[in-house]
Amino acid sequence: MTREAQIPSQSLAAMELFRGLPPSALESAAACARVRRLPKDMRLFNQGDDSVRAHAIIEGGVRIAQSGSDGAQVVIRFIGPAEMFGTVALFTDKRYPADAITLAETLEASWSEDELLGLMARYPQIAINVIRIIGKRLQEVQDRVRELATQRAERRVAHVVLRLARQAGHSTVDGTAIEFPLRRKDLADIAGTTLHTASRILTGWEKAGLLTSHNQQLTIRNTSELLRIAENAAD
Amino acid sequence: MTREAQIPSQSLAAMELFRGLPPSALESAAACARVRRLPKDMRLFNQGDDSVRAHAIIEGGVRIAQSGSDGAQVVIRFIGPAEMFGTVALFTDKRYPADAITLAETLEASWSEDELLGLMARYPQIAINVIRIIGKRLQEVQDRVRELATQRAERRVAHVVLRLARQAGHSTVDGTAIEFPLRRKDLADIAGTTLHTASRILTGWEKAGLLTSHNQQLTIRNTSELLRIAENAAD
DNA sequence: CGACGCGTTTGCGCTGGCGCAAACTGCTCC
DNA sequence: GGAGCAGTTTGCGCCAGCGCAAACGCGTCG
Secondary structure: OOEEOOOOHHHHOOOHHHOOOOHHHHHHHHHHOEEEEEOOOOEEEOOOOOOOEEEEEEEOOEEEEEEOOOOOEEEEEEEOOOOEEOOHHHHOOOOOOOEEEEOOOEEEEEEEHHHHHHHHHHOOHHHHHHHHHHHHHHHHHHHHHHHHHHOOHHHHHHHHHHHHHHHHEEEEOOEEEEOOOOOHHHHHHHHOOOHHHHHHHHHHHHHOOOEEEEOOEEEEOOHHHHHHHHHOOOO | OOEEOOOOHHHHOOOHHHOOOOHHHHHHHHHHOEEEEEOOOOEEEOOOOOOOEEEEEEEOOEEEEEEOOOOOEEEEEEEOOOOEEOOHHHHOOOOOOOEEEEOOOEEEEEEEHHHHHHHHHHOOHHHHHHHHHHHHHHHHHHHHHHHHHHOOHHHHHHHHHHHHHHHHEEEEOOEEEEOOOOOHHHHHHHHOOOHHHHHHHHHHHHHOOOEEEEOOEEEEOOHHHHHHHHHOOOO
8 A cells, every 4th residue: 555656747737736837847746746556445644633735635645624623524525636725724823723634545656744735935936826725726616605505405414415516526428427426424524414414316307317326436418407406596 | 976085095904805915005905996885785786797896895895695597696795894706706707696785874996807807916925815715705604504404594693693693793791782773574585584584583582581682783691592493513 | 354443324303593574763864 | 971883692493414323336355
């Protein structure tokens, strides 16, 4: 496990974190990146850990989950290819605010604090990119707050499914398939409901032909109807 | 109204946005700031507006609220003295993601996009500060997501009240008073419940002597008991 | 191939708190 | 000082969805 891999300089170009940078910058970043191939279900870090590196996904994905002082847990988000994560901690209290666990076999790159700050000093655009990425996530999380506060469980689950499809969807003959394995529990934790309610809702949709679900593999067959459920203000 | 005011160079020093900067930087920032004194209940900007400046509060406060495509509304946060807001939009789609309305008479400073970017170019620490501030808010919003998803209304309201006390609390003989006027509706919108439920809970606490509430002015008398309500995992 | 275990489905009862509606309080402005 | 209004309190009925519990696939491993 966690064996080192070769540096994929140009796969960094796809990442929003390095957008707008000259090739030389990408090479510098690639040169000091630590790249690892990780097995499924591996914990990259735990909430409260204080080592802190900046991470990014090249292939595969991770689940970012947060738990409170009581045991309660929510999934903050899923990170897919070309997305960064764990970076905010560098600038606040140097402690990861959540757990990160691989959803499948994953290729991950990471940088130490010194390396990232060095890169940012040489290429200030990276700092701007971080602000943009974090800002976008802030808005997304705020949208989730509004949804949790004002919408019914079914609408929230619809939003979650559509958001995941947009983020990690993959077109197939049957419809839009979501790349990584998704348990009902994950869906529930991200939509802010219980495993049971999520299961009932999904089963309902499956019977109505809106989507299929087999072996933690979701495929959306009728996006527009799901959209209607997600957006319909009535009910 | 909205008359110009004198530049308060050293009041910028208290702001996290300008932390770690040399006095010359503060003077530059003060020099290009637009400072205005605003009446109560004035809208600084609306969700979707695309002018976009970076704002900060010197005295007073604003309520940042977001509404969805349906009419539903939540209060994102209250901004008090020395806090910045509306800055993220500069780096994303140049549109304010929410409304901002003054809670009381307020002294506000703001910078145009060019001015802020210019300051950031000369003093990169400002960019780092922005990342730290936004990162902290991201964590706070994520905490709210967890609370909304897993906790009962009473615990959430307790958290909100304590958070506000920490953010804008002011010690008096009677206890900790919250500076700006707080309607039950605001409390409800921030805690993700209804005006009615929030009212019932507050009235209950007032009867139990945990706090007093008069004329939208909250004073906390028994912080530790509120903390117990907020943290107690049971129930 | 049978047993174990993880994830899922489904039934049933209970309740927190939402929705509606009406009365009340205390400023503010004429 | 009294009319009007913004904000608040309170009663009552109802239902979404949580909690508990049990059964059911389906893949995995000895």
